[in-house]
Amino acid sequence: MGFLNGPMPDGWNETNIILIPKVNKPKRVKDLRPISLCNVVYKIISKVLANRLKKVLPEIISLSQSGFMPGQLISDNILVAYELTHYMKNKRVGKTGCTALKLDMSKAYDWVEWEFLRRMMKKMVFCKQWVDLIMKCVCTVSYRIRVNGDLSNDFKPERGLRQGDPLSPYLFLICAEGFSVLQKRAEEDEKIQGIKVCQGALSVSYLLFADDS
Secondary structure: HHHOOOOOOOOOOOEEEEEEEOOOOOOOOEEEEEEEEOHHHHHHHHHHHHHHHHHHHHHHOOEOOOOOOOOOHHHHHHHHHHHHHHHHOOOOOOOOOOOOOEEOOOOOOOOOOOOHHHHHHHHHOOHHHEEEEEEHHOOOOOEEEEEEEEEOOEOOOOOOOOOOOOOHHHHHHHHHHHHHHHHHHHOOOOOOOOEEOOOOOOOOOOOOOOOEE
């Protein structure tokens, strides 16, 4: 049907946005969390694609990413981070010290460039048919915002992934893998150096927690 041969029914990717307050008395836009409500047809299609995609993620995503990875828990990286921090705080020998930076990607999903996502999937050697199908899910979306019970006029974005879309966490992992590769290259070029808590231990230079590193 449409899922196999390409054409999709009209309105299959229309999405309503509900604004959920993050604080008790929101005053600014950033105090609200937008949640996308996709329709049933899109939800089924994206769920099928997400279930297929997550099977290959362990083969293409670095072990440093633990969030949304099948068979891994985000708490794994949290425990490693605690151990490394404990080691750094109690380090008493050596002439050089250690430092840790926590980087938070502000509005991480909203700033994903679609062309970057496409190129990342091509670099990971996904076939053209798969890439086109994923990009059709991402790029054909139209939004309407529900405010005080009424829907706004529809509009089309030019970037970003939807909160609440089954595909979004896995597509974000693919985008974050680009950052992971840059970190690895910096370590290979000796621009950064990982931490070893003891002799023979693995060197850890970065850990990713979904949109935090």
